[in-house]
Structures are given as structure tokens and as C-alpha cells.
Amino acid sequence: MRTVYVNGDYVAEEDAKISIFDRGFLFADGVYEVTSVLDGKLIDFPGHAARLARSLRELEMPAPVTEEELLEIHRELVARNDITEGLVYLQVTRGAADRDFMFPDADTPPSLVLFTQAKPGLADAPAAKTGIKVISIPDRRWGRRDIKTVQLLYPSMGKMMAKAAGAQDAWMVEDGAVTEGTSNNAYIVKGNTIITRHLGEEILHGITRAAVLRMASEAQMQVEERSFTIEEAMAADEAFVTSASTFVMPVVEIDGAAIGTGAPGPVAARLREIYLDESRKVAI
Template sequence: MRTVYVNGEYLPEDQAKISVFDRGFLFADGVYEVTSVLDGKLIDFAGHAARLQRSLSELEMASPVTSEELLAIHKELVARNELTEGLVYLQVTRGAADRDFLYPDEDTAPTIVLFTQAKPGLADAPAAKRGIKVISIPDRRWGRRDIKTVQLLYPSMGKMMAKAAGADDAWMVEDGAVTEGTSNNAYIVKGNTIITRHLGEEILHGITRAAVLRMAAESQMKVEERSFTMEEAMDADEAFVTSASTFVMPVVEIDGAQIGTGAPGKVAARLREIYLDESLKAAV
């Protein structure tokens, strides 16, 4: 049985409890982060901790712990659950208060929950060798997608739309341009250029995205941060997505159309290799 962390306590998962008045439950008034674990170490932890603080700040929400305490909690959970390969999920909400659309008093204690998920073979996922298929769907989320909130109903619906269509995931489209995947940032490759949407309130500022683009630049790869259309995507030589749990994942089909050769491309494969190598070296 897993050990989880709830508001300062390490507990068996079947003893963990949250109030029915928690605003994360009632209003999706909370934020989250997911940090991958490889070889028992945390990947890109500093980036996730920094983005958590930004999300909290944007929602005027207090942080229940310092970054140092957060790292210690992550490491303790990894150790207690003997996690070698998998994920650590972290969620912070505004806390429990009587149901009211207005924020509760500032002395209301935030709720913090962390748990682990074992994912054997995370770094050597078969999908990375065959590539994934995506479909396009309208982007019907709220406007502040740069804040990593727990309101994930539409992305969940998008995953189900993809499953119903025999695909693995969905890319969301707004005003004729791709924003991002349901749980990842989206990229195409044309010639020698990697193209991905520019940062803004329309997409999540991916931690893996930042690392991959930095590594691409260091490897003398050309990067353009701009909007691109589904037509451009279907005409691309390659496509891929990035996220904390999939790293760099090739996309070989979009809306039934084969991308490039229909097999994972060299750019995506190389970026995945570089990312895993460099991230493991810097893991904590």
C-alpha cells in the first residue's frame, strides 16, 4: 500500500482524507504539478517547483510549504514507496471553507496532497518507438491555460474523443491554430526547423518544453516559437509532443493523415535521447 502525504502527515493511502468543503473539490480551486522519477531521482524538480509558485501567485493562493520543504517531501515519498520509475503528483488547493464563490479568509489553511504512481518502463515506453496518433478538436478550455489548475474536465473529454476515434491523444485548435495537446505541448518539424506555439496565456508553459527547446538550441537545431495550423502539421516532416510524463513523444498520424514517413522522425528521436540523458545527469 502506498504512503501518501496530506497536510503535513505521511499516511497509508486508505487513511488519507480531505474535507468535503475543500475548494479543490467544490470549485477546482487548486493547482498541481507532476514530476517524473527515473532511477529513483526527480527530473526537472526545480522547474516544477518554480512553476508551482507562479500558479499559486496568479491565483493569490498561499504556499503551504517552502521549495526546500517540498523537495524533502518528494524525496521522502519516493523513498517510502521505493519508487524507482514513475511520477510524483502534487496538488495544492485554497483549503476547506464553507461553500462561497468569494475566496475564504486569508487565515484559511491551504490543502496540500502528494502521492506517487509507479510507472515501470516510463523511459523506455514502446509508444516512443512506434509513435502516437492524434486527432484535432476545438479548444474549449478557459482562457488562463498558463496556470496549471486542476480543472481538467475538457482535456479528459479530449482524451476520450481520441480514444473513440482510435487515436492516442488530441491536439486542440483555436482560431485556426494548434494550441497544445490535452496534456502536452505540440510541435512540428519542417525541414531543419522545430516549430511550436509561442508562450502566452493560451498554453501551459511546459517545464519539459523549456528544457527540450534549450537542448535543441544547444544542439544547433533551429527553433521557431509561433502558431501553426493543422494544415501545416499535416504537411510537416515530423511531429511530436513533450510533457513531464512522456518526455519527447513522436506523433506519426494526425486526423488520419500520415506525418512524414509514418514512423518516428530523427529529430524527435534525437531530442528524446538528449533530454533523457541530460535530465538524468541533473536529477536530484
């Protein structure tokens, strides 16, 4: 039986309740984070906490607890649910109030929900050895993708488009350039250079992205942050994505065209190895 956290209480998942007037339910007026767990410890927690704080500030939403309290909740849930490898999902909404497009009074308490998902073998995912296939789709999301909101309908539709095409994910394209995957940041490798879109309001500022790019630079790899096209990706030597739940995942095909040799390349493999090794050392 899984234990979850709802507004100050640890409860069995079947007993967890949120108001039907919660603005996360009515307006997608909320933000979230997902933190990976390896060896029973949290990966990149400070980065996720910092991004959560930024998302809340951008939406003028109060923080329900301090970062220290949030860390304690994460650890308690990992312990109570005996998570060795898996994920901790966190969601903050503007709280429950009678339905109105205007924000509720400032003293309306925000809602805070967390739950765990056990993912045995997370670090040794078979897909990391075979790579994944992606398709390209138009990016039809709202403009502030740098805020990690819970409005994930279009990315979910993108995943289903990919599934229907026999692929595992979709890369979204806007004004001729790739923005990101449905739930990850996108990269290509050409020669000795790793290329990924620059930060801005068009993409999520990935916590795994930041760590991987830092580690790549430390490993003397060249990194170029700029836009790239699907055509450029098809002509690349390698491609991959990063996220908290997939770490570094090779991409071997885009829109039916093989990338490089059609198999995971050495840069993605090395970055995955470095990321997992280094992240485990500093996990908390």
C-alpha cells in the first residue's frame, strides 16, 4: 500500500483527497517537479527545489513549505514506500476556491501533493542500450514553457502521436527549429560538438540538462547552445534527450530516418555513464 502526502498529512493513497474546487483541477493552475531516486537517495534535489521556487515566483504563487521541509517530506516518502529506484512527484497548486478566472485571495492556502513511483531498473533501462525513435510535431503549447506547469495536455497528445507512428517520443518544432521533446530536452552531436537549444521562455530549463552540460564541459566536450532544425538532426552523428526520469537517453531515429549509424553513439553513452556516476556521489 502506497503512502502519499497531501497538505500536511501522510495517508494511504486510497484515502487521499483534494477539493473539486482546487485550481489545479479546474485551471491547471499549478506547477510540479519530478525527482529521481537512486540507491534510496534523491538525485539533483537542490536543482529541483530551486526551479520549483522560480516557477512559483513566476506565477505569483506562495510556497507551501520551506525547502528544508520539502526535503524532509521527500525523504519520508522514500522511506515509507521503501523506494530504492524510482521517482518522487511533487505538485503545488494555487489552492481551492470557488471557480473564478481571477486568482483567489492571497491568504488562500496552496495545495501540496507528493507521491512516489517505484521504478526498479531505472538506471539500467534497456532503452539506453537500444536508443529510442522520435517523430517531429508542431509545438502548439503556450509560450511560457520555462515555467514547469501541470498543463501537459499537448505533450501527452504528442506522446500518443509518437506511439501511433511506432516511435517513443516526439520533438516539437516551432519556427523551423526544434524546441524540446514532450518531456525532455533535445540534443544532437555533430563531430565533437554537442548542440542543444539555448535557454529561454521556449523550453524548460532542465535540471538534468544543466548537470549534463556542466559535466560535458568538465570532460572537455564542446557544447554549443543554439537552435537546430529537424534536417540538421537527421544529418547529425548522434542525438539524445535528457530528463530526470530518463537521465541521458540516445535517440536513433527521427521521422523514420536513422541518426548516424542508427545505434546509440559514444557521446550519449559516455554522458549517461558520467551523469549516473557523478549524481550518485552527491545524492542526498
